[in-house]
Amino acid sequence: MKIAISYPPLESNKGIPLLGQNRQFQWADSPWTAYPIVPAYTATMLQKAGHQVFWLDGINEGLKYKTWLKKLQQISPDMIILETKTPVVKKHWLIISDIKKISKKIVVVLVGDHVTALPFESFKNSLVDYVLTGGDYDFLSLNLVNHLTKKEKLEPGIYYRHGKRIFSTGKFKLNHNLSKLPLLDRDLTKWQLYAYKNSNYMRLPGTYTMFSRDCWWGKCTFCSWTTLYPGKCYRAIPVKKALTEVDHLINNYQIKEIMDDSGTFPVGKWLKDFCQGMIKKGFHKKIKININMRFNADLSQKDYLLMKKAGFRFLLFGLESSNQKTLDKLNKNLKIDQIEPVLKWAKKAGLNPHLTVMLGYPWETKKDIKNTLNYSKLLFKKGFIDSLQATIIIPYPGTPLFKEAKRKKLLKTLNWNKYDMKQAVLTTKIREKEIKSMIKNFYKSIFSLQFVLRKTKEALLNFDVFKYYLRFSFKYFSKLKDFKI
Numbered sequence: 080m081k082i083a084i085s086y087p088p089l090e091s092n093k094g095i096p097l098l099g100q101n102r103q104f105q106w107a108d109s110p111w112t113a114y115p116i117v118p119a120y121t122a123t124m125l126q127k128a129g130h131q132v133f134w135l136d137g138i139n140e141g142l143k144y145k146t147w148l149k150k151l152q153q154i155s156p157d158m159i160i161l162e163t164k165t166p167v168v169k170k171h172w173l174i175i176s177d178i179k180k181i182s183k184k185i186v187v188v189l190v191g192d193h194v195t196a197l198p199f200e201s202f203k204n205s206l207v208d209y210v211l212t213g214g215d216y217d218f219l220s221l222n223l224v225n226h227l228t229k230k231e232k233l234e235p236g237i238y239y240r241h242g243k244r245i246f247s248t249g250k251f252k253l254n255h256n257l258s259k260l261p262l263l264d265r266d267l268t269k270w271q272l273y274a275y276k277n278s279n280y281m282r283l284p285g286t287y288t289m290f291s292r293d294c295w296w297g298k299c300t301f302c303s304w305t306t307l308y309p310g311k312c313y314r315a316i317p318v319k320k321a322l323t324e325v326d327h328l329i330n331n332y333q334i335k336e337i338m339d340d341s342g343t344f345p346v347g348k349w350l351k352d353f354c355q356g357m358i359k360k361g362f363h364k365k366i367k368i369n370i371n372m373r374f375n376a377d378l379s380q381k382d383y384l385l386m387k388k389a390g391f392r393f394l395l396f397g398l399e400s401s402n403q404k405t406l407d408k409l410n411k412n413l414k415i416d417q418i419e420p421v422l423k424w425a426k427k428a429g430l431n432p433h434l435t436v437m438l439g440y441p442w443e444t445k446k447d448i449k450n451t452l453n454y455s456k457l458l459f460k461k462g463f464i465d466s467l468q469a470t471i472i473i474p475y476p477g478t479p480l481f482k483e484a485k486r487k488k489l490l491k492t493l494n495w496n497k498y499d500m501k502q503a504v505l506t507t508k509i510r511e512k513e514i515k516s517m518i519k520n521f522y523k524s525i526f527s528l529q530f531v532l533r534k535t536k537e538a539l540l541n542f543d544v545f546k547y548y549l550r551f552s553f554k555y556f557s558k559l560k561d562f563k564i
């Protein structure tokens with residue numbers, strides 16, 4: 080079969096869509112690219128199975144919509160696979176009509192957290208042929224293609240149209256063996272498109288890996304990817320395989336920095352073995368590893384020191400709020416007093432912690448928001464964090480937060496286009512204008528005098544750090560523009 084894996088251009092005056100491999104969709108003023116790992120596995124697995132695969136990322140290739148359609152027409156695929164998310168699913172429904180105008184025979188497949196939560200909706204509103212639910216849609220794509228070409232039995236988690244009726248093979252299962260994943264074909268998937276414009280990388284080029292699926296906690300009530308990967312199904316690829324991938328990235332692509340996009344990086348024996356392997360093979364001298372981590376991971380000062388020695392650099396921690404009431408409501412399984420000791424250990428080890436917070440919870444008062452703001456300022460002042468990301472909370476369909484908000488009639492709209500972080504969709508105790516102004520304050524809080532002096536000193540000692548802060552400054556100013564009041 081000829082199969083296109085594609086991100087159609089989504090033209091909008093809101094900015095550039097940050098879609099692939101993104102847990103929280105945003106329109107950004109300046110492009111920011113993440114290498115979409117699961118679609119890349121899909122492409123690699125289908126190509127290895129003997130199919131002709133086309134990687135057509137109209138967003139990151141900067142294509143006009145008409146050009147993208149023309150390219151698709153030239154390729155004339157038998158199947159097209161599209162990753163979608165809540166704020167753009169309506170756009171994708173229209174695009175599916177255009178694809179079907181090229182040829183009714185093109186099989187259109189939708190994947191992602193939104194269609195996992197609401198698989199029937201896309202059949203009702205578009206000409207989609209298949210919806211693959213759950214996070215293992217690379218395995219399911221191969222199964223679907225094998226079904227169409229060799230009559231293989233469909234696995235659970237697939238929705239399809241037959242005549243006027245929609246059928247399902249049942250609830251998806253995350254029982255695929257990750258040790259069977261191939262080494263990603265990064266050339267087929269145009270890795271360079273995603274290697275430079277990403278503020279997570281200090282050294283360039285960088286790329287993504289995903290050594291586990293997806294988060295061993297997996298229970299935060301707002302997290303859109305728990306729809307794809309419920310926590311109890313956590314799996315990591317074998318350490319040996321992860322080290323082989325690092326080796327491949329160093330030697331074949333001269334990659335200098337990896338962002339591993341597992342929701343939370345594996346800990347325990349896996350982490351120790353990985354670190355020791357990185358050191359033994361000398362990879363720690365050639366590449367930096369960036370990860371997502373939880374504050375309540377069972378890690379000590381010794382572990383953070385080992386991670387530093389093994390080449391880890393950037394640790395992304397989701398704080399979300401500094402109000403205990405909010406953390407409990409979000410099911411973060413986190414106590415406020417756990418935060419500072421972890422950040423101190425990470426900083427003492429020489430790592431760069433990054434913090435994410437969210438504003439706009441229906442139950443939070445202005446005082447609560449100020450509390451989070453002041454707390455983050457304090458962490459900067461003390462030098463415990465190096466960067467910060469503040470966003471508006473969005474209740475994505477499929478999450479417990481969405482269900483709760485719907486039940487309590489706290490959703491201002493069910494127009495998915497508005498679930499794009501440009502506005503609050505949850506009813507809040509304070510005005511939206513104030514929330515946005517507070518987000519701006521978060522970003523301004525980064526630039527305390529002590530912080531600037533500290534970073535200038537670091538930048539003067541290392542040219543990579545200097546270039547990184549130059550890029551970071553551009554990102555910072557464009558972030559302020561993202562929250563126009």
Ligand code: SF4
Pocket residue numbers: 293294295296297298299302304305342343373397
């Ligand atoms: S810790 Fe992060 S990845 Fe895990 S469930 Fe919570 S928000 Fe999602």
